[in-house]
Structures are given as structure tokens and as C-alpha cells.
Amino acid sequence: MARKQIATFLGASKSLITLGDHIYGLSGQVEYTDTETTFIDGETGKYYSDVFIQFSTLAYTADDPTIKVTFNGVLVVGSGHSHTSLSELNNFPLRMIIPPLTKVKITVTNQDSTAIQGFIYLKGRTYEQ
Numbered sequence: 001m002a003r004k005q006i007a008t009f010l011g012a013s014k015s016l017i018t019l020g021d022h023i024y025g026l027s028g029q030v031e032y033t034d035t036e037t038t039f040i041d042g043e044t045g046k047y048y049s050d051v052f053i054q055f056s057t058l059a060y061t062a063d064d065p066t067i068k069v070t071f072n073g074v075l076v077v078g079s080g081h082s083h084t085s086l087s088e089l090n091n092f093p094l095r096m097i098i099p100p101l102t103k104v105k106i107t108v109t110n111q112d113s114t115a116i117q118g119f120i121y122l123k124g125r126t127y128e129q
Helices: 083-091
Strands: 013-019 022-026 030-032 037-043 047-057 065-071 074-080 094-098 103-110 116-128
Touching: 030 037, 030 103, 037 116, 047 065, 065 094, 065 116, 074 094, 103 116
Parallel strands: 013 037
Antiparallel strands: 013 022, 022 116, 030 116, 037 103, 047 094, 047 116, 065 074, 065 103
8 A cells, every 4th residue: 555645854944834723933043133123924714813923042141032923914922031031031932813814924123132042833723614
């Protein structure tokens, strides 16, 4: 009997990917500074999504990241963090409902010009309307 070919991980993608009733986005390692840097940029389909968004860095620093989540160009979450709260930021994901046919963009900005390595992953389930 022939085996079915299945999808495999080919690398990080800033877009949103659906697999069955799951949705995810993996930014991979991204360097950000005081210029707004895109980590995730994709569009949902004809379903709504219940997702967790997690941000992490490679090291704890004295820098202060600001994370923005926009839906169709409208800022829906803006979250600034001081170096004293980075450990909390690395451990607690943001949970959101994303409406159908929504362009989702997640950006990060450092408050100074220091280059920091960060990651964002988004994961969740999709539900038909």
C-alpha cells in the first residue's frame, strides 16, 4: 500500500498557516530595534480563530519591547513592557479571538536602537461560522 505524503516543517513563516482546524504562525528568530519590525503578517480565511500569541527573547535585557497586534490595519492590542516584566512576558501568552477574513499583523519595537533577537508564535484552532 502506498503511503500518503504529509506536510512537514520547512522553516519559519511570517504568514498564517492553517492545517485542518488548526492555525499557526512562526516568526522564527527576528532581530528588532527602535524601528517597528514585522514578526507575523497573514490573513485568516472564512473561519474565526481562537489563538494564543507568545513572544520570547533569547536573553533578558534592560530593553523595553512594545508589541502591537493589528486587525485589518486597526490596532487592537498594544503592549509595552519594561525589562522588569520581560520574564512575565516570556511565560504568559496573549489569548485572542480573530474574526474571519482578517489581515493580522504583529510587530515589535525596542525603545532604543539596541538590536535584540526575538520570536513570536501564534497557535490556535479555527471554527466555521
